[in-house]
Amino acid sequence: MFNRKLLTAAALALVAGASLAQTAVAPATDPGTVATENREQHRDANQQQRIQAGEANGSVTRREQRRLERQQYRIHHAEKRAAADGTVTSAESAHIEKMQDKASHDIHDQKRDGQGTVTTPKNR
Numbered sequence: 001m002f003n004r005k006l007l008t009a010a011a012l013a014l015v016a017g018a019s020l021a022q023t024a025v026a027p028a029t030d031p032g033t034v035a036t037e038n039r040e041q042h043r044d045a046n047q048q049q050r051i052q053a054g055e056a057n058g059s060v061t062r063r064e065q066r067r068l069e070r071q072q073y074r075i076h077h078a079e080k081r082a083a084a085d086g087t088v089t090s091a092e093s094a095h096i097e098k099m100q101d102k103a104s105h106d107i108h109d110q111k112r113d114g115q116g117t118v119t120t121p122k123n124r
Helices: 002-025 031-057 062-083 090-111
Strands: none
Touching: 031 062, 031 090, 062 090
16 A cells, blocks of 8 residues: 555656656747646646545556556656657647547546445445
8 A cells, every 4th residue: 555655656756757847948938838838737737636536535446547647657758759859739739638638538437437446335
């Protein structure tokens, strides 16, 4: 239990640190680009919190959590690749947005699929 929480916290710190480093390396001059980056970072953090909350309350199993974490890593990696040349094109931004939408939907589904929850006579 402790190792899982430590691993989750480390993953979140890694994603947050990489996001901050990404912003510092490639400063954006276009206000629209800054707003887009802030929105993507906010969504990343929000989705990470939703995964952790599901794991904490038991609505997300360990296996589902690992799958959702890998999905978040792939999104983060796509964001890094898109920003590697200093410019995120509208096509790259749309692709990342689509990935985030799917991840959000997957988190929603996994938290409500009934796996990992304990049914007791009180809960019925």
